[in-house]
Amino acid sequence: GENVEQHPSTLSVQEGDSAVIKCTYSDSASNYFPWYKQELGKRPQLIIDIRSNVGEKKDQRIAVTLNKTAKHFSLHITETQPEDSAVYFCAASPLQYGNKLVFGAGTILRVKS
Amino acid sequence: DTAVSQTPKYLVTQMGNDKSIKCEQNLGHDTMYWYKQDSKKFLKIMFSYNNKELIINETVPNRFSPKSPDKAHLNLHINSLELGDSAVYFCASSQESGRPGGSGNTIYFGEGSWLTVV
Numbered sequence: 139g140e141n142v143e144q145h146p147s148t149l150s151v152q153e154g155d156s157a158v159i160k161c162t163y164s165d166s167a168s169n170y171f172p173w174y175k176q177e178l179g180k181r182p183q184l185i186i187d188i189r190s191n192v193g194e195k196k197d198q199r200i201a202v203t204l205n206k207t208a209k210h211f212s213l214h215i216t217e218t219q220p221e222d223s224a225v226y227f228c229a230a231s232p233l234q235y236g237n238k239l240v241f242g243a244g245t246i247l248r249v250k251s
Numbered sequence: 252d253t254a255v256s257q258t259p260k261y262l263v264t265q266m267g268n269d270k271s272i273k274c275e276q277n278l279g280h281d282t283m284y285w286y287k288q289d290s291k292k293f294l295k296i297m298f299s300y301n302n303k304e305l306i307i308n309e310t311v312p313n314r315f316s317p318k319s320p321d322k323a324h325l326n327l328h329i330n331s332l333e334l335g336d337s338a339v340y341f342c343a344s345s346q347e348s349g350r351p352g353g354s355g356n357t358i359y360f361g362e363g364s365w366l367t368v369v
Contacts (some may be wrong), residue, residue, distance in 0.1 A: 172357070181341065181360040182294065225292055239358060240306050241294040 140232045141163040144242025151218050152207035153251045161242050162210040170231035171204060172213045172239070177224045185215070185226075220248045255361035267277045267324045271328045272364045274342030282306070283325035284343040284358065285317060294341075300325050305341055332351045332368045355366050 143163040151157050163171075171186035188195045188202045188211065195202050199218075204211040215222055225246050229239040262326040264270055276283060284307075285297040299307035300319045319349040325342060342361040 160291060176292075181362050183360070184357050187357065227294060238299065240296075244292045244294075 140230055140238075140240040142228060142230050142240050142242040143156075144228050144245055146245060147243065148246045148248070150248045150250060152225050153218060153220060153249055155218055157213075157215045157218050157222070157247055157249075159213045159226055159228070159247070160210060160246045161188075161212070161230075162208075163230040163240075164209065165230070165232045166209065168230040170239075171202070172229050172231075173202060173213050174227045174229065174241075175224045176227065176244075182227060198228075205210060215247075220249050220251050223247055223249045255342055255344055255359050257340075257361040257364050259364060260362060261365045261367075263281060266332055266334060267330070267366055268332050269330045270332060270366070271326055272340055272342070273324070273326045273339060274361060274365075275324050276342075276344040276359070276361075277323065277345075278344055278359065280344040280346050280359075281322050282345050283319065283322070284345075285325065286341040286343060286360070287353050288339040288363070291340070298325075298327075329366075332366075334368050337366055337368045339365050 144161045169190035173185050174182035175185045176182040186197050186202050188204050199216045201214040225244045227244050228242040231239050238242050255276045282301045284299045286294050287297050288294050297311050298317045302322050303319045315326045317365045341363050343358045345356045345358045
């Protein structure tokens with residue numbers, strides 16, 4: 139089955155700097171790659187997603203890139219702010235399982251002011 | 252007007268007890284899920300239902316039994332609770348039909364139910 143690896147497990151950046159979180163997946167049939175943000179004690183919430191027919195997608199300070207050949211995708215946050223501090227999860231959906239999302243282990247992002 | 256709501260939010264119970272967590276979504280979605288998040292924050296799918304039909308059933312002990320009376324509700328019943336069942340259980344829903352070959356749609360999570368088994 140699908141396996142998603144996420145790095146780094148923790149990331150500390152200074153406010154205003156950029157943060158990059160990387161994920162790799164194993165199933166070449168996966169075609170849907172969302173990113174979720176989970177604040178302490180809260181539910182995971184979708185922040186951006188990308189599908190296999192798109193290489194890059196941007197939404198204000200957040201961007202995601204996808205390299206299907208290498209089977210990896212990344213989350214880029216620019217001009218980080220303290221409120222960006224949270225746990226970020228990448229996920230991949232294997233085609234043959236419909237919407238069965240397989241999540242990465244998560245990255246704890248700390249933005250220091 | 253919460254989209255995905257689950258109750259209770261907190262549950263502390265003794266080993267061996269049976270408990271249920273209820274979930275309801277008012278988004279009109281036809282697929283619902285149960286995810287488990289352990290102490291290391293790892294999110295893992297347990298079950299997925301599409302229009303009351305079980306679609307995904309991961310390797311979960313038989314003590315866990317989901318029930319979907321209609322497509323807006325997916326409850327989780329747990330028998331003979333064990334210490335290792337302590338976790339946060341998230342209900343979720345999406346518009347994706349859940350059929351193999353689907354393209355994937357946004358999954359909306361509930362607030363979570365914090366289960367502590369003592």
